[in-house]
Amino acid sequence: MEIICNSCSKVYSIDESKIPSTGKVYVKCSSCGEKIEVSRKQQTAPAEPLKTAKEGEEFKQSRQEEAPVEYFDPETKTALIYCQEIQARLEMEKKLAELGFETRGIKDEADIRHHFRYNLFDLVVLYQHGPDPDDNMKAILEYINSMPAHMRRNTMVLYIHLSGNRYDLYDAFSRGVDATLSPMDITGFTDLVPKLMAQKRLTYKVFFDCLEKVQETVI
16 A cells, blocks of 8 residues: 655555554654654545546546656655756756766756655755746745745755855845855866755754654654
C-alpha cells in the first residue's frame, strides 16, 4: 500500500503485512522528518464517480501531460535550476555535477511545485534573464516564499542577476532568497555553493537541533 507524507507530500510504498490489523504505527519521513501515521484504513479510498466520455478524455490527457514522478535517495544532493540562457544553465549544471548534485531544470511555477511535491531539494538556483524578472520567475519566487518554514530552511535559494552581490543582504531579503549572485559567480560555483550552504546551516543550527530533538521525542 502507499502512504503520503502530509508535510512534504513524498509517497512511500510499504508492506501491508507489517501493519497491525488493529491500531496504527508511525514512520518517519526521510525527506522532512515528519511523523506519518499508518493504519490499514488508509488503503481504502472512496470510489470516484463515473466520468462522461468528455471528462474521461480530458482526465486521460491531463495524466499524459503530467510530468513523471521521480524519487531520490535521502542522501542524494539535489538541485533545481530556472534559467533561460542555455550556456549559463549548462555551466551551472556542470559545476553542480562536480559537487555531486543531481540537477533538474524547471520552466515555471507548476514545474517547481511538482518537483517539491515528491522531494525536498537542497538547492534552487534562479537565473534572471534581463534587467527585470519575468512572470515565471515571479510565480516561482511566490511559491518558494509560501513554503513551510522547515522546508524553506532546508532549501538554499540562490538568485542570479546582473547586479547581484552575495554580500548584499538587503537585496536577498527583499527577493525572499538566501543570497543574490552575479552571473560571473557561476565560474566559482564549486567553491561558492558549499560555503553558502554551510553558512545557512550554521545560521539555522539552533532550529535544526531543536527540530531533531522534537522528532526523537515523538518517534
